[in-house]
Amino acid sequence: MEGMTSIQDNLVQVQERISEAAKASGRSATDISLLAVSKTFPASDVRLAYEAGQRSFGENYVQEGVSKIAELGDIRAELEWHFIGPLQSNKSRDVAESFDWVHSIDRLKIAQRLNDQRPSELPPLNVCVQVNISGESSKSGVEPEEVADLCLAIAQMPHLRLRGLMSIPEPTDDETQQKADHHQLFSIYSRLKQNPSLQTGSVQLDTVSMGMSSDMSAAIAEGSTMVRIGTAIFGKRTYL
Numbered sequence: 001m002e003g004m005t006s007i008q009d010n011l012v013q014v015q016e017r018i019s020e021a022a023k024a025s026g027r028s029a030t031d032i033s034l035l036a037v038s039k040t041f042p043a044s045d046v047r048l049a050y051e052a053g054q055r056s057f058g059e060n061y062v063q064e065g066v067s068k069i070a071e072l073g074d075i076r077a078e079l080e081w082h083f084i085g086p087l088q089s090n091k092s093r094d095v096a097e098s099f100d101w102v103h104s105i106d107r108l109k110i111a112q113r114l115n116d117q118r119p120s121e122l123p124p125l126n127v128c129v130q131v132n133i134s135g136e137s138s139k140s141g142v143e144p145e146e147v148a149d150l151c152l153a154i155a156q157m158p159h160l161r162l163r164g165l166m167s168i169p170e171p172t173d174d175e176t177q178q179k180a181d182h183h184q185l186f187s188i189y190s191r192l193k194q195n196p197s198l199q200t201g202s203v204q205l206d207t208v209s210m211g212m213s214s215d216m217s218a219a220i221a222e223g224s225t226m227v228r229i230g231t232a233i234f235g236k237r238t239y240l
Protein backbone atom coordinates (compact mmCIF):
# COMPACT_ATOMS: atom_id res chain seq x y z
CA MET A 1 0.00 0.00 0.00
CA GLU A 2 1.32 3.41 -0.87
CA GLY A 3 2.69 5.47 1.99
CA MET A 4 2.60 2.56 4.37
CA THR A 5 5.27 2.80 7.04
CA SER A 6 6.94 -0.30 8.35
CA ILE A 7 5.23 0.24 11.70
CA GLN A 8 1.84 0.03 10.04
CA ASP A 9 3.01 -2.99 8.06
CA ASN A 10 4.34 -4.68 11.20
CA LEU A 11 1.07 -4.08 13.06
CA VAL A 12 -0.83 -5.85 10.30
CA GLN A 13 1.56 -8.79 10.51
CA VAL A 14 1.35 -9.01 14.28
CA GLN A 15 -2.46 -8.98 14.11
CA GLU A 16 -2.22 -11.82 11.59
CA ARG A 17 0.02 -13.80 13.94
CA ILE A 18 -2.48 -13.25 16.75
CA SER A 19 -5.34 -14.45 14.52
CA GLU A 20 -3.44 -17.53 13.40
CA ALA A 21 -2.42 -18.48 16.94
CA ALA A 22 -5.98 -17.93 18.17
CA LYS A 23 -7.44 -20.03 15.37
CA ALA A 24 -4.93 -22.83 15.98
CA SER A 25 -6.10 -23.11 19.57
CA GLY A 26 -9.80 -22.69 18.89
CA ARG A 27 -9.97 -19.19 20.35
CA SER A 28 -11.35 -15.97 18.94
CA ALA A 29 -8.78 -13.33 18.00
CA THR A 30 -11.06 -10.71 19.52
CA ASP A 31 -10.38 -12.21 22.96
CA ILE A 32 -6.71 -11.25 22.73
CA SER A 33 -5.72 -7.62 22.91
CA LEU A 34 -2.51 -6.20 21.58
CA LEU A 35 -0.39 -3.95 23.76
CA ALA A 36 2.24 -2.16 21.66
CA VAL A 37 5.38 -1.78 23.76
CA SER A 38 6.90 1.53 22.72
CA LYS A 39 9.80 1.79 25.20
CA THR A 40 12.90 3.48 23.71
CA PHE A 41 10.92 4.57 20.64
CA PRO A 42 9.91 8.21 20.14
CA ALA A 43 6.40 9.63 20.47
CA SER A 44 6.38 10.05 16.68
CA ASP A 45 6.48 6.24 16.31
CA VAL A 46 3.59 5.90 18.76
CA ARG A 47 1.67 8.39 16.64
CA LEU A 48 2.29 6.33 13.50
CA ALA A 49 0.96 3.25 15.27
CA TYR A 50 -2.03 5.30 16.46
CA GLU A 51 -2.70 6.38 12.88
CA ALA A 52 -2.70 2.70 11.93
CA GLY A 53 -5.42 2.07 14.53
CA GLN A 54 -3.40 0.97 17.58
CA ARG A 55 -4.68 2.42 20.88
CA SER A 56 -2.88 0.65 23.77
CA PHE A 57 0.78 1.30 24.49
CA GLY A 58 3.20 -0.06 27.08
CA GLU A 59 6.13 1.72 28.70
CA ASN A 60 8.83 0.44 31.08
CA TYR A 61 10.49 3.59 32.33
CA VAL A 62 8.54 6.18 34.30
CA GLN A 63 10.21 9.35 33.03
CA GLU A 64 10.21 8.23 29.43
CA GLY A 65 6.57 7.19 29.63
CA VAL A 66 5.41 10.38 31.31
CA SER A 67 7.13 12.56 28.68
CA LYS A 68 5.67 10.54 25.82
CA ILE A 69 2.17 10.73 27.32
CA ALA A 70 2.57 14.53 27.57
CA GLU A 71 3.91 14.80 24.02
CA LEU A 72 0.86 12.95 22.75
CA GLY A 73 -1.52 15.01 24.89
CA ASP A 74 -3.73 15.90 21.92
CA ILE A 75 -4.79 12.23 21.57
CA ARG A 76 -4.62 11.34 25.30
CA ALA A 77 -8.33 10.51 25.61
CA GLU A 78 -8.11 7.95 22.83
CA LEU A 79 -5.02 6.18 24.14
CA GLU A 80 -4.59 3.64 26.91
CA TRP A 81 -1.18 3.77 28.61
CA HIS A 82 0.15 0.71 30.45
CA PHE A 83 3.13 0.78 32.80
CA ILE A 84 4.87 -2.61 32.53
CA GLY A 85 8.33 -2.06 34.02
CA PRO A 86 9.79 -2.43 37.50
CA LEU A 87 8.33 0.26 39.74
CA GLN A 88 10.25 1.97 42.53
CA SER A 89 8.28 3.53 45.37
CA ASN A 90 9.63 7.01 44.76
CA LYS A 91 8.26 6.96 41.18
CA SER A 92 4.81 5.63 41.99
CA ARG A 93 3.10 9.04 42.07
CA ASP A 94 3.94 9.80 38.43
CA VAL A 95 2.55 6.42 37.41
CA ALA A 96 -0.62 6.84 39.50
CA GLU A 97 -1.24 10.24 37.93
CA SER A 98 -0.40 9.49 34.29
CA PHE A 99 -1.09 5.86 33.40
CA ASP A 100 -4.29 3.82 32.95
CA TRP A 101 -2.83 0.42 33.82
CA VAL A 102 0.08 -1.06 35.80
CA HIS A 103 1.07 -4.69 35.04
CA SER A 104 4.01 -4.93 37.41
CA ILE A 105 2.55 -4.90 40.94
CA ASP A 106 4.96 -7.09 42.91
CA ARG A 107 4.43 -6.04 46.52
CA LEU A 108 1.79 -4.69 48.86
CA LYS A 109 3.60 -1.43 49.49
CA ILE A 110 3.58 -0.41 45.84
CA ALA A 111 -0.14 -1.24 45.55
CA GLN A 112 -0.88 0.86 48.63
CA ARG A 113 1.09 3.80 47.30
CA LEU A 114 -0.62 3.67 43.91
CA ASN A 115 -4.01 3.49 45.61
CA ASP A 116 -3.20 6.48 47.85
CA GLN A 117 -1.75 8.51 44.98
CA ARG A 118 -4.36 7.81 42.32
CA PRO A 119 -6.19 11.12 41.80
CA SER A 120 -9.82 10.65 42.80
CA GLU A 121 -11.11 12.44 39.70
CA LEU A 122 -9.62 9.65 37.55
CA PRO A 123 -11.15 6.18 37.21
CA PRO A 124 -9.51 3.45 39.32
CA LEU A 125 -6.06 2.38 38.07
CA ASN A 126 -6.26 -1.03 36.38
CA VAL A 127 -3.66 -3.37 37.84
CA CYS A 128 -2.16 -6.81 37.30
CA VAL A 129 -0.01 -8.67 39.79
CA GLN A 130 3.31 -9.78 38.31
CA VAL A 131 4.09 -13.42 39.07
CA ASN A 132 7.52 -15.03 39.13
CA ILE A 133 6.88 -18.30 37.33
CA SER A 134 10.44 -19.11 36.31
CA GLY A 135 11.74 -19.99 39.75
CA GLU A 136 14.95 -18.76 41.25
CA SER A 137 16.53 -17.47 38.06
CA SER A 138 14.16 -14.52 37.84
CA LYS A 139 13.91 -11.99 40.59
CA SER A 140 10.84 -10.06 39.54
CA GLY A 141 7.28 -10.83 40.51
CA VAL A 142 5.67 -12.43 43.53
CA GLU A 143 5.94 -16.15 44.21
CA PRO A 144 2.91 -18.18 43.06
CA GLU A 145 1.97 -18.98 46.69
CA GLU A 146 1.78 -15.27 47.51
CA VAL A 147 -0.45 -14.19 44.63
CA ALA A 148 -3.82 -14.77 46.29
CA ASP A 149 -3.02 -12.75 49.45
CA LEU A 150 -1.77 -9.79 47.44
CA CYS A 151 -4.83 -9.92 45.17
CA LEU A 152 -7.18 -10.03 48.19
CA ALA A 153 -5.49 -6.94 49.61
CA ILE A 154 -5.73 -5.09 46.28
CA ALA A 155 -9.43 -5.99 46.03
CA GLN A 156 -9.99 -3.79 49.11
CA MET A 157 -8.34 -0.73 47.56
CA PRO A 158 -10.92 1.69 46.13
CA HIS A 159 -8.62 3.45 43.65
CA LEU A 160 -7.26 0.23 42.11
CA ARG A 161 -9.17 -2.22 39.93
CA LEU A 162 -7.69 -5.71 39.94
CA ARG A 163 -7.67 -7.02 36.35
CA GLY A 164 -5.41 -10.08 36.43
CA LEU A 165 -1.89 -11.43 36.30
CA MET A 166 1.25 -10.77 34.32
CA SER A 167 4.51 -12.65 33.83
CA ILE A 168 7.83 -12.37 32.04
CA PRO A 169 9.17 -15.92 31.79
CA GLU A 170 12.86 -16.65 31.34
CA PRO A 171 13.48 -16.21 27.57
CA THR A 172 13.81 -19.49 25.67
CA ASP A 173 13.39 -20.67 22.06
CA ASP A 174 12.00 -23.98 23.26
CA GLU A 175 8.28 -23.81 22.57
CA THR A 176 7.51 -26.64 24.97
CA GLN A 177 9.15 -24.68 27.78
CA GLN A 178 7.37 -21.48 26.71
CA LYS A 179 4.03 -23.27 26.89
CA ALA A 180 4.82 -24.81 30.27
CA ASP A 181 5.61 -21.37 31.71
CA HIS A 182 2.49 -19.78 30.26
CA HIS A 183 0.40 -22.72 31.38
CA GLN A 184 1.56 -22.15 34.94
CA LEU A 185 0.46 -18.51 34.95
CA PHE A 186 -2.89 -19.44 33.44
CA SER A 187 -3.55 -22.05 36.14
CA ILE A 188 -2.82 -19.54 38.88
CA TYR A 189 -5.23 -17.14 37.18
CA SER A 190 -7.95 -19.81 36.88
CA ARG A 191 -7.67 -20.63 40.57
CA LEU A 192 -7.87 -16.94 41.44
CA LYS A 193 -11.05 -16.53 39.43
CA GLN A 194 -12.72 -19.17 41.59
CA ASN A 195 -11.94 -17.31 44.81
CA PRO A 196 -15.31 -16.05 46.14
CA SER A 197 -13.65 -13.04 47.78
CA LEU A 198 -12.55 -11.85 44.35
CA GLN A 199 -16.02 -12.02 42.83
CA THR A 200 -16.97 -8.54 44.01
CA GLY A 201 -17.95 -5.44 42.12
CA SER A 202 -14.60 -3.68 42.34
CA VAL A 203 -12.67 -6.63 40.90
CA GLN A 204 -12.73 -7.36 37.19
CA LEU A 205 -10.57 -10.42 36.65
CA ASP A 206 -10.30 -10.70 32.88
CA THR A 207 -6.63 -10.29 32.02
CA VAL A 208 -3.75 -12.70 31.55
CA SER A 209 -0.89 -10.50 30.36
CA MET A 210 1.65 -12.86 28.79
CA GLY A 211 3.46 -13.25 25.49
CA MET A 212 6.09 -11.05 23.84
CA SER A 213 7.48 -10.94 20.28
CA SER A 214 9.22 -14.31 20.52
CA ASP A 215 6.65 -16.31 22.49
CA MET A 216 3.28 -14.81 21.58
CA SER A 217 1.94 -17.91 19.83
CA ALA A 218 2.72 -20.16 22.79
CA ALA A 219 1.16 -17.61 25.14
CA ILE A 220 -2.04 -17.42 23.09
CA ALA A 221 -2.22 -21.23 22.96
CA GLU A 222 -2.10 -21.23 26.77
CA GLY A 223 -4.78 -18.59 27.35
CA SER A 224 -3.17 -15.16 27.12
CA THR A 225 -5.70 -12.34 26.82
CA MET A 226 -3.12 -9.60 26.27
CA VAL A 227 0.18 -9.89 24.42
CA ARG A 228 2.85 -7.22 24.94
CA ILE A 229 4.70 -6.72 21.67
CA GLY A 230 7.62 -4.37 21.13
CA THR A 231 10.26 -5.58 18.66
CA ALA A 232 7.83 -7.08 16.15
CA ILE A 233 6.07 -3.70 15.84
CA PHE A 234 8.70 -1.00 16.33
CA GLY A 235 11.87 -2.91 15.43
CA LYS A 236 15.01 -3.74 17.37
CA ARG A 237 15.72 -1.53 20.37
CA THR A 238 19.00 0.26 20.86
CA TYR A 239 19.77 1.43 24.36
CA LEU A 240 21.82 4.58 24.67
Ligand SMILES: *Cc1c(COP(=O)(O)O)cnc(C)c1O
Nearest residue numbers: 037060084212213228229230231
Ligand atom coordinates in the same frame (compact mmCIF):
# COMPACT_ATOMS: atom_id res chain seq x y z
C1 LIG B 1 10.18 -4.92 26.45
C2 LIG B 1 9.03 -5.68 27.03
C3 LIG B 1 8.10 -6.34 26.19
C4 LIG B 1 8.22 -6.39 24.69
O1 LIG B 1 9.22 -7.29 24.33
P1 LIG B 1 9.52 -7.65 22.79
O2 LIG B 1 10.33 -8.88 22.88
O3 LIG B 1 10.26 -6.51 22.22
O4 LIG B 1 8.22 -7.89 22.12
C5 LIG B 1 7.02 -6.95 26.80
N1 LIG B 1 6.87 -6.96 28.14
C6 LIG B 1 7.74 -6.35 28.96
C7 LIG B 1 7.51 -6.38 30.43
C8 LIG B 1 8.86 -5.71 28.43
O5 LIG B 1 9.73 -5.13 29.27
